[in-house]
Amino acid sequence: MAFIDYYKILEIDKTADQKAIKKAYRRLARKYHPDVNTNDPEAQKKFQEINEANEVLSNEESRKKYDQYGKDWKHADDIERAKQSQQYQQSQQGSSRGFEGFDDDASGYSDFFESMFGGGNQRGGYRRAAQFKGQDFNATLQLNLTDIYESQKQTLTVNGKKIRLTIPSGVEDGQTIRIKGYGGEGAGGGPKGDLLITFNVINNTTFKRIKEDLYSTVSLDLYTAILGGEITVNTFQSKVKLNVKPGTQNGAQVKLKGKGFPVYKKEGSFGNFYITYEVKIPEKISEKEKELFQELAKLNS
Template identity: 70%
Template sequence: MAFIDYYKILELDKNATDAEIKKAYRKAARKYHPDLNPNDKEAEKKFKEINEANEVLSNAENRKKYDQYGEDWKHAEEFEKSKQQRQHHRGGQQDGFGGFGGGGDYSDFFESMFGGRSATGRGRTTQFKGQDYNAELHLDLKDVYTTHKRTLTVNGKNIRLTIPAGVENGQVIKISGHGGEGSGGGPKGDLYITFFIENHTNFKLDKHNLYTTVDLDLYSALLGGDITVNTFDGKAKLNVKPGTQNGTKVKLKGKGFPVYKKEGEFGDLYITYQIKIPTDLSEKEMELFTELAKLRKS
């Protein structure tokens, strides 16, 4: 397998910062995303390489291993262990590996890894789990109010997902067995999906509670009465008490956001009244308000 230069794929140099890596990945992923390049095999291949590159370079530990071991970064610990074992054997057996002599540090280890003879000479094949993949899913707050299914394209493959209601911004979900192929008969890697939730509604979300502001006309605030307000999934009727003050808060229990993985459980909705003072009063209205003011002063 040819060596893959992940820095070159993202058009970066080896001194790139984490922020530069993230920016380069997002730019390249948008450019080569299968949804924007339907039936384009070259773009599909490029998109897969971009995701592989990001998987390695966006993780500090993985990046360090990659810089040292290149494409075989996933086996860095095995390399080090094998090297230590070889040094131990050589120290005690005086070049007991014969024909390998002083040439390459990992010759026998590579043979055992890829199906050749093992260091013990018994032809053992070592199994390794496949590479884990990372993906981002951008949704609107309305999208995660209810449980729904969605198709996500990862490395050219369509994956049908069930997205539970109440998933949070920045939350990471693991989909087992949807990563890269294993080697030596090892299991597939996993897929880690990071959710980015954007809020384009008039509601503010804090944990599982929702907050919003409702305009209340002066007359309703003074005299009270029934009003209808918008909730996240419909409308609700509220009774306004006479003499309601500006900034008064009321709670609608169970009208907030769903709690993740707890079916039927919701937070609360908090409404703040914002009293609107009437403008452009008629001459008659001004007279009446003047009379009211005199009554309050008497």
């Protein structure tokens, strides 16, 4: 298996933090997305490489294994178990035989696994007794914010197998869920690995989302702000009529209880919707309006 430099694919340094990784992934995903590069096989291939790199580096556990074991990072757990087993056998048998020459050099891992699973020495009974859990698979699922307002069912294809799953409403960007038993096959009769799905949620609305709360800025003309009145605003699902109090100040905020986003895994529970008023001052006024404002200024003084 050839070594793939995930850091180079995402165009980042090895010291990059999670924020930098997410930023790089989003930038490159937009650039090479199949919807933007139709009929471009190279762009589609690049998009797959970007997704794979993000799946590994955005997960702290898999990134640690990748940094330590290189191309054999997927077998990190098996390598550690083999080390422990070797140490145990040596302590029991008082012998240094076993996986001779095995050390932490990543260049030797492939030979180690070839001898372990592909026709190596059968002596000692270790290979017949060892059971290893299959490797975990990682996948990234990109969704729009409007897609997760309600729970939905989707069918994913992972390694040629179709998996039907329910995506709960209210999932968050970067959230990872684990589906047990849908990873790689175990070795020596060991259990299958798991499938880890990380959600990449794109906000395709004009609203700002923080957890289950939504935020929106609404323009308010000067006269309505001063005199009060009724306006219509957009929430996530519908339009709502609001009564504006006379003398409403710029930056004033209104809370619409229960009009926000669904609370994850709490059926029927919603956050709040916060509206901030932005009072607009007229850029041009007529002579008559100017006279009236001057009269108001005199009255106020």
